[in-house]
Amino acid sequence: MKRFSTFKVVLVAITIAFATVAAAQDYKPEYKMSLVLGTAFPWGKGGEIWADLVRERTNGRINIKLYPGTSLVQGDQTREFSAIRQGIIDMAIGSTINWSPQVKELNLFSMPFLMPDYPAIDALTQGEVGKQLFSILDKAGVVPLAWGENGFREVTNSKQAIRKPEDLKGMKIRVVGSPLFLDTFTALGANPTQMSWADAQPALASGAVDGQENPMAIFTAAKLHNVGQKHITMWGYVADPLIFVVNKEIWSSWTEADRAIVKQAALDAGKQEIAIARTGLVEADKPLLKQIEGLGVTISHLTPQEREVFVAATRPVFDKWKEQIGSGLVTSAESSIAARKK
Ligand code: X2X
Numbered sequence: 001m002k003r004f005s006t007f008k009v010v011l012v013a014i015t016i017a018f019a020t021v022a023a024a025q026d027y028k029p030e031y032k033m034s035l036v037l038g039t040a041f042p043w044g045k046g047g048e049i050w051a052d053l054v055r056e057r058t059n060g061r062i063n064i065k066l067y068p069g070t071s072l073v074q075g076d077q078t079r080e081f082s083a084i085r086q087g088i089i090d091m092a093i094g095s096t097i098n099w100s101p102q103v104k105e106l107n108l109f110s111m112p113f114l115m116p117d118y119p120a121i122d123a124l125t126q127g128e129v130g131k132q133l134f135s136i137l138d139k140a141g142v143v144p145l146a147w148g149e150n151g152f153r154e155v156t157n158s159k160q161a162i163r164k165p166e167d168l169k170g171m172k173i174r175v176v177g178s179p180l181f182l183d184t185f186t187a188l189g190a191n192p193t194q195m196s197w198a199d200a201q202p203a204l205a206s207g208a209v210d211g212q213e214n215p216m217a218i219f220t221a222a223k224l225h226n227v228g229q230k231h232i233t234m235w236g237y238v239a240d241p242l243i244f245v246v247n248k249e250i251w252s253s254w255t256e257a258d259r260a261i262v263k264q265a266a267l268d269a270g271k272q273e274i275a276i277a278r279t280g281l282v283e284a285d286k287p288l289l290k291q292i293e294g295l296g297v298t299i300s301h302l303t304p305q306e307r308e309v310f311v312a313a314t315r316p317v318f319d320k321w322k323e324q325i326g327s328g329l330v331t332s333a334e335s336s337i338a339a340r341k342k
Helices: 002-026 042-057 077-086 104-110 118-125 128-139 179-187 197-206 216-221 248-253 256-278 287-293 304-325 327-338
Strands: 031-034 064-067 091-095 142-152 154-157 172-175 191-194 211-214 231-234 239-247 298-301
Touching: 031 042, 031 077, 042 064, 042 091, 042 142, 042 239, 042 256, 077 091, 077 142, 077 239, 104 118, 104 128, 104 179, 104 239, 104 304, 104 327, 118 128, 118 239, 118 327, 128 142, 128 327, 142 216, 142 248, 142 256, 154 216, 172 179, 172 197, 179 191, 179 304, 197 211, 216 287, 239 248, 239 256, 287 298, 304 327
Parallel strands: 031 064, 031 091, 172 191, 172 211, 231 298
Antiparallel strands: 091 239, 142 239, 154 211, 154 231
16 A cells, blocks of 8 residues: 555656646747837836846746847837737737737827826726726737836927927927827827837937927937937826736746746836836936936926816817727726826
C-alpha cells in the first residue's frame, strides 16, 4: 500500500513537471509591447515599469520588449488596436484616442469639456464606466488589465494666444485618429488635419501645420517649443487615458499564476504612470508650467467665462457624438463625474 502511494506521488510529480515544461514551451522568448511614446515620456515609463515588474515577478519567464513609436504598425497609431487583436502585437499600452476608430465607446474621453479635472477622469476610469469599457474591450477581442494616463490635452500653436474660438479661425491644427477631433476643431473655426504623431513633428517644424494638442509632459519631452509652438492655452478640453492590454491568445497561453502576475504588475505600473503623468501639474504652483514658460512660451489660462464660450461652441459636437458613442454610456459618465469626490 505504502509503495503504491509513493508510486502515485511520483507519477503525479512527473505529470506536473511535464505540464510545467509544456506550459513553459508555449512561452515565447520575447513578448512585443506596442507604445506610441518611449521612455522619455510618462507613457513609455509606464511600459518600462510594467515590463520590469513582470520580468522580476515571473523570474524572467515573461520577457517583454518595448516597441515605441508604434513601430510594429509602421507608426500608424490608428491600426494598433487591430494589430493587437490579430496577434501582430502581443501587448500594448494604448491611448483611448488611437483605439477609438475600432471601439467607438472610447471616444467618450474625447468628448469636448466632459471632464473638468483629474477627479473627473478618475471617476470614469476607476468607476462603473471604466468597468463597462473594459467589458466592451474584452468583447472587442483584447484583454484589458489596467488604466494609465496620457493627460489633459492643451492646444498649442505658432501664431498667437488663443482665448476665444475666433483666435483659432483658419488655423491649421494637427489632430489624432478620431473624426470627433475633426468635428470639434471645425466647430471652433479651425482647419484640422489628421496625421500620426510621427508625421506631426516634421509638419510643425516646417510650418505645414500651425498647431496641435497634447499633454504638457509631451510638450516638454518632445521639445515642441523648438518646432515653433510658442503659445499654449490651458483649456483642458479632453484627456486621454491609457489602457494596458494583452492579446487574447497570448493571455491564454500563460499559466493562471502568471496571468495574475501580469495583471497585478499592470495595475501597479498604471498607478505609478498616472502619478508620473500628473507630475508638475497637480502641485499648487504647477512647476511644469513654470518650466515651459522658462522656454519662452506664453501660457494662457482661460477664465471660467472664456472657457464657457468654447464649451458652448462645441456643444453641438458633444450632442452629435453622444448618440454615436451611446447616450446611455455618456449619461452614466456625466452622473459619475457629477458625483465625484474632489
Ligand atoms: O498622437 C498623439 O497626439 C498622442 C501621442 O498623444 C497619441 O498617441 C494620442
